[in-house]
Every structure is written in structure tokens, then in C-alpha cells.
Amino acid sequence: MSKPTNESISSGNVQQFLTFVLNDETYGVGILHIREIIEYDNLTIVPLMPDFISGVINLRGNVVPVINLARRFEHQAKEVGKRTSIIIIDIEDQDGESVEVGMVVDIVNEVIELADSDIAAAPMFGAKIRADFIQGMGKIDDKLMILLDVNHVLSINELSAITNIADELTTPSKSDTL
Amino acid sequence: MSFTKREDSNQKKGICVLDASPDMTIYCAANNLAEIKGYYAEFNHFELNLSDVEEIDSSGIQLLLALKQSATKDGKQVFLNAISNPVAEVMDVLNIRSHFDWIQPE
Amino acid sequence: MNDETDYLAEGRQVFVEESSELLQQAEYILLKLEDEPDNDELINDLFRTIHTIKGSAGLFGFDDVVAFTHVAESVMDQLRDKEIFLNDDLMGLLLDSRDQISQLVAHALDNAEVPIGDSLRETGEELLKNLHQYLDIKTPNSSIVITAESELKVLTESEIALELTEPESEKVTNDYWHISIRFNRNVLANGMDPLSFFRYLETVGDIINMTTLTTDLPSLNDINPEESYLGFEISLASTASKEAIAEVFEFVLADCQLQILSPRSKLSDYTQLIYALPEENIAIGETLVASGALTEDELLKALEYQNVDIDKQTIVTEENITLDKITNALMDDVIIDKNIVDASNVDTALDKQKQVKEVEQQSVRVNAEKLGDLINLVGELVISSAHTELKAKQTEQAELLETVENLTRLVEEIRDATLSLRMVQIGDTFNRFKRVVRDLSKDMGKKIDLQIVGGDTELDKTVVEKISDPLMHLIRNSLDHGIEKPNIRTANGKSETATVKLEAYHDSGSIVIEITDDGAGLNPEILTAKAIENGIISANQQLTLPEIHRLIFAPGFSTAKEITNISGRGVGMDVVNKNIDALRGQISVNSELGEGTSFTIRLPLTLAIIDGFQVQVGQSSYVIPLDLVEECIALDEQQAKKGEYINLRGEVMPYIHLSEIFNDEDSLNSTLDKPGRRYNIVVVEYAGQKAGLVVDELLGEHQTVIKPLGKVFQNLKGISGATILGSGEVAMIIDVPSLIRRVV
The missing domain is CATH 1.20.120.160 (HPT domain)
Structure with missing residues (x-):
């Protein structure tokens, strides 16, 4: 996955998106957020985490969390198949620090270009995922595709906050400190 | 053009009175030296009149100092009598009046 | 710029x-x-x-x-x-x-x-x-x-710059700048007249004395009238900076040797000057006296400083650096402003200071970040080497194995050497407390003697930085609550002056810091009452003495009857405990009523790499910090089913199944699959508490480079970090203290 060049960003109002399939639905994610795409392999489960956190992987010496996107959308997750991949996304946490997070998808498709005119606002309701996860709707050949807002989908604040709740739920009630 | 021996220089007494030319800068240094050297071989007692000197620089001062220093070493005598303002100014900057013997104390 | x-x-x-x-x-x-x-x-x-x-x-x-x-x-x-x-x-x-x-x-x-x-x-x-x-x-x-x-x-700034090297050296009484200048032979031929510089010099100050030296002047016969032979020693009264004075000579810098000594320079600077100048030392010395730069006495002393002679070069070089900077700046057509002057000054001064320092300690100052990067890289190297070793073993090629073994050994040496770079003595941190103890004891009207033992014990700088605050708190606490007032001490037959001892030593791969006082000690009755009052324990709970002592680490516990400004407001010891936990260390307390209290802190030497004990639970590998592992024992199904405690050589020890704690379905299922299987228990000990962790398999020791898990997992309990195994897979590091707290 090569990084987009500056020309592709600045040339008019065209944006590039990587499209992928999850549960037979096609989604797009802005290419600027994407660090790389890797095979689904060697994932280590982190105990006591909610099921939308698949675990962690070793990405060149760094331990990177991997999100099960289907579960994050509160859909059923498909079995891991040959084409299951992890898209490594670069996001900023609340402190402005860059954090790498992986998300598991069924199939990675291609990079497409969408003009601003091909992007519609997110629908207020009726979508299969949370409205704030949607950055917009991309239109290709009269078909609509959800363009993800990764900052919300992978919000560190939210992921770790949920962890907290999950932890409290699964931890047996603690005895007194002593 | 440079150091001119006065006619009243007393050959007998071996006193050579020299009038320095207006230019005692690097541009005339070689010439000045050559002339002084000439007189130096001939005389043992010098009186230098520097009142016509309009321009003097380090090389000129250096020449005077060399003359005085060689004379001291060789047992000859060098006196300064009059000096012009430019010479006085330079001598004061370098604080070298005391390096010389003067005919008329300033 | x-x-x-x-x-x-x-x-x-x-x-x-x-x-x-x-x-x-x-x-x-x-x-x-x-x-x-x-x-x-x-x-x-x-x-x-x-x-x-x-x-x-x-x-x-x-x-x-x-x-x-x-x-x-x-x-x-x-x-x-x-x-x-x-x-x-x-x-x-x-x-x-x-x-x-x-x-x-x-x-x-x-x-x-x-x-x-x-x-x-x-x-x-x-x-x-x-x-x-x-x-x-x-x-x-x-x-x-x-x-x-x-x-x-x-x-002036430059004066200070010069003073930095030997500030203790005697200074001359001369209030003027001293300038020594020797023009090169070719200066006249290059179209420059020394005289013009002196005239210019008068614009930055008053020439108090000028000595023209004719020592080098040849005889009339030998002189080249177009060469320059004169030397000059100048006393200058000026408030200008050294650079401003040097600037006077900027066009002739390449054609002269210029030395500038600031007013009241050190005598040794003059010594250096005398030796650096081409003329006879005595002659130049007399010139300096004659010109008023030195007194006779000062000259004698200056000449006595012969041993300083070795530094003859320093002043000259220093001068050159400064002047070069100006020349360069001029070449770049940049107007000299205060910044440049400052920078060059700073340069020289700091350089000199550094030089002195380096000679003193033979050490180099390294950016902490660079060192951190190096340690991280070595961490990678350790992982990579483990991976290589694993692969080599699979090939079963003897030669390859031998080479790899060598490599592994070297990597370990590199690791140790690298980690030692960040080791610093704890003494500096200890010494800081002297002041605290002094001030506080005066404030409180107590007499305290602080003893420091083992200040040369080394540990990782990052650990030192983080241990300072907890130590401070413990000491304040000891002074405030532990040490009695002198009259009470004497009444109790103790010496008026109390002793607080700070001691550090190494013990099996850890550093141990002990804070001992001979104060009043912890009163179990008061502790218990307080804990009940604060709802930390229930009234009918029976605790052993060590357990009672540990109550002081419980959140919200404070025994001070009134809040003093010395030890905190009920946040205190629990924060200390947490901080030490975060360093993967442990703290214990030992106290005898009336005799004193002793806190023992045990810390890992470094935070980056630890020795780990690798175990398997279900499909996952976990690493337990080896220094917390006591032993491994086997447990049969019958014993395992009896409940939550086993009898460990007469001691009752609680145990937990990691598979349950971590809710590992694979492991739980396999347990059901295989009746009659044996269990492995890893006995861990933390803060004097033992517990058993039941695992599926023991995989042995493993050198562990600790990787942070990142913010997503910041609220996760029971796991303290991650590590990368030789195979490249990630394994979780078990947070033993939090698990022990859960079962005890």
C-alpha cells in the first residue's frame, strides 16, 4: 500500500477511498488514514476485553490492538477466511498522539476516487451502523456505499472506556483491600 | 626625494642632519630605507628633522625605531629635533616618544 | 541566523x-x-x-x-x-x-x-x-x-566566559582589559596599517597604556621595510564586550595573533599569556608590569604558575574559535549583533566547562532520548536474537547452532552493557533528602540525624526519577508521624536525636531501598481503630500484625490526628504503594511499637527488559515476571477440586486458575476434556503474600522486552504489559500484584 501523493489530494475535489467488504456489505475508508494492510495472522488474544477487540499483533516490534469491525458494528462476525485482512489505521487519540489500530475486514477490494459531488451526507437513520460512524455515503454506479469515519469507529476514548465497563462486569467482585 | 642631507651638516664632527620627506609611508619605505642605510654607513651622529612629514605609518615609525635601535647597538647616535603633528600623533598613539633621544625636549 | x-x-x-x-x-x-x-x-x-x-x-x-x-x-x-x-x-x-x-x-x-x-x-x-x-x-x-x-x-559576559575554567584561581587587580597583539610580517604588504586599528580601538575605550615592543625589529641592514615587526601590549579601559573589542581587529584577524584578557582576569590567564607570547617570559612580564597590567607581586606569582604551562594552547585556541566565528559571520555578510556575540560566548564558555567536566569525570553527556532509542533497539535485537535461536534449533544444524549461541551471548552482553549506560547512583536522590530532613526537623522541633548508606548503588535513571517522590513521602511521613519530639524521646529512654537511615543495596537482580527510623513505631490498635472508622476493614475482622501494618497503604487511610502540611491529607501511603507498583516494585513495612518503623522497597533494576517465566493457558502464552515467581508445583485433580486453597508445606495458600480469571474458553474446555490431568501451579509472591496461579503448561524462562499495551488497554486489570516472543507472537505479561490482591 503506497501512500497517496500530494497531487492526488490536492487535485480538485477528488478523494481516494479504500473499499472493503464486511458481512457482504461494501465500505470505504479514506486513504489518508491507512498505514498498511496485512494478512490476518498471529493474533494474540487479550483476556478480559470485549469481543469487538480481537487482540493484539506484533507490527514490526510494536504491539498494536486489532478491532473486530463487525462486532464493533454489533453485527455477527464471519469466520476468519483466506481473504480476511487487517487494515492498519493511523488515528489521533484525545491527546493528539498518533496511535495505530488494526481493524479486521473480510475482503479488501480496491482504491477508488470519489468526487465531492459523489459523496452524500450521512443519513439520519436507517443505516445498519451507528450514525456517527458514517462520514458520508459514496455513490458508485448508482449504488451507495458507507464511507467510515474512523475517528469515531476507532475512538480510543470509547474503546478504552468500554474496556472499563467490560472489565468491571467480568471481574469478580473484589474483596476488601485487605 | 626622501631623506635629504642638509648642507650645514658638519662633516668634521660627523654629524648628519637629515630632513625627512613628507611621505613616510609604506609607499616610500624601500626608498627611505635605502637612503638612510646610505647615510648610516657614512655617519655616526644623526639629527632627524621630521617637521615636514605629512604622512607617516607603521612602516615609517618602524624605520625610525630600527635606525635608533641599530645606532644604540653600533654606538652611534640618533637625535630627533622637530616633529610634525602627524608624527607626534602617531608617536603618542604608540607611546614611543621615550624610545628616542631628543635635541629639544618637547 | x-x-x-x-x-x-x-x-x-x-x-x-x-x-x-x-x-x-x-x-x-x-x-x-x-x-x-x-x-x-x-x-x-x-x-x-x-x-x-x-x-x-x-x-x-x-x-x-x-x-x-x-x-x-x-x-x-x-x-x-x-x-x-x-x-x-x-x-x-x-x-x-x-x-x-x-x-x-x-x-x-x-x-x-x-x-x-x-x-x-x-x-x-x-x-x-x-x-x-x-x-x-x-x-x-x-x-x-x-x-x-x-x-x-x-x-561583562565575556569576562565571565573566561572565568569559568578556574574560578578559584587568584585574580589580578588590574581593572583594564589587556590586549596583546602581534601582527604578521605581511600585514603592511596586505595594505593594512596596525596604527589604524589602534585609532579605531580608541572608539571602544580609552587606551590607558600602550607598549610598543621592538624586540623583533631587525637591524637596519636586515630589515625589510615593507614587513611588520612591532608588537603591542595595550591596557584598555572599556565597558565593551570582549567580542566588541575583538571586532576592532576584524579585518586583520587573519594577519595577527590577538589575545584579549578581561579586567580582573585570573592570574593564571596572564601566566598563559606570558608563555604564549613569542618574547622572553621575563621581558614580557616586565612589560606587563611597566604597563600596569600586573603588579610585581602578581608577575612573580604568575611566573610561578609554570605548571599551568601545559594549558598554553587553550587560551590561544579558545581565542581562535571566538574570532573565527566573527570572521565567518562577517564573510556571510551578516551584521554582528548581540546574538552572535552571545552565542560565541556561550560556545566558548560551555565548551570550556565541558572540557573541564570531561576531564574530571571522564564522562560524556548523552541525550536521554538517544539513549532511550538505543535501549529500544537493543530490545528489538534481543527479540530478534531469540527468534533466530528458535529457528536455528529447528534446523538442528550443529554449526549454525554454535554460531547462533555465540550471537545470543553477545546480544546478552550488549543488552547488559546498554542497560548499564542508563544506570545512575541513587546517592544524588538520597542527598536531596538531607535538606528536607534538615528543614522539616527544624520546623517540627525534632532532632534528626539522617544516615545514608549505599549511595553508590546504581539503578536505571528512569526508575530513579520515579522513585524520588515516593521516597520523599515516606521520609516526610516518618518525620511527621514516626519520630517523637525530643522530650518524649528522652522520657522514653531514647536518645534525644532520632536516626533516620536511608539504605540502598542490590539483591538478586533487584535494588532494595530501606527507610528505617527509630521512632515511635506503628501502633496496631490505632491502625485497626482507624481502619474500622474509615470502613477499610470491618470491626470483627481478625488481622495478623503484618496485615495491620499494611493497612497504612490502604486508600483513604491517614493516622495524623490533624492534617499537617508535612505529610499529606490522607492521600499518601496508598499513592506511594501505587507508584511503586507501577515500577513493578513492592513495598513492605515492618514496625515495632516504641522501637521504630522500617519500609523496604524492592525495585527492578530496569524497566525495559525483565526476566520472565513463560506459561501457557489455552491457546495463549503469558509471561510472569521471574522475580515474583517462587516455585512451580504440580497439583492433581483431587487437590484442585478441593477449593480455593492448597496446603503448601503447612502454609495455607490461595490459588486461582488463570483460565478462569482470564475467561479463557479453550483452556476451560480442555480442563473438562481431560479428566485426571495434572495441574501446574506457579507460586508467586508479592508483598509477603503468596498465591498460586494455575496454568496449563510451563514453558520456562524467557527474556522479556516489555512493550506497553497502549491506551486502548489502559483500564485493563490483571495484565501489566505485553512482550514479543521469539516466534514474533505477542504474549501478555501478568500483573501479579493485582491478581494477588484479587485472591487474598
């Missing part, structure tokens, strides 16, 4: 580090002086540190710092000359002055543009008034006692 700005920033950073070191040193020396008030060496050292701070601050134009420090320094100078002597008052005053300097430095670094605040200024004025008393009493006729402000003018 950017370079210059960077340069300043860099110099500033060095100043930040150095001044804090020096201030710490000053405090240490002062405290030591309290015990040995007649130690001249200490007084000299003290003077030197303060003097250096003043010098460096001057370079940056931190006038407030310089003005204040100067007065403090003058008092220290009086001390040095034995015109005044140390007493309690002066000691307190000097300590307060040190603090004031520290505040002023901090202020200057934070916002030099803003005038200092009222309270800081008032404190300063008060201190100055007191300091001046010492100066006034002892030198009634001296003209040295001028206000700080007027003194400032005399202290």
Missing part, C-alpha cells in the same frame, strides 16, 4: 541541566558544611558552584540571577578568606539564598521577559539585606560592597 538561534537553545539546555546540577551540589555542600564548618575544601567547592552559576547565567543575560548570585558569592568569598565564619544564621541564610537562586533560575528559564513576581522579589530583597550585613560588617572600608546593580556592569 537559525544556526545561531539553535545554538543558543542548545546552550540554554546545557545551562538548564548544569544549573540544576550545580544548585543541587551547592545544597549538598552546604549541608555537609553544617557538619564540617571548617572544611576549606567544601567552602571552595561551594564558592565554585555558585560562581559558575553566576557565570553561566550572565551569558544568557539572566540579570536577576547574576545580581543576586553575585552578592551570595561575595559572602562565600568572605568565608573563603576567613573573614567571616559559618554559624547557624549564616547557614540558614546561605541555604535560603541557594533556594532563591534556584527560583530565579527557574523564573529566568520560564519567562525571562516577565519581571520577577513580588514575593520572589521581596524574598530576594530580604535575603540581600541579610547578606549585605555580612559584607558590611566584615569589610567596612571596602569598596567591594556596592549594590548588585553597579557591580553588574563590571561583570
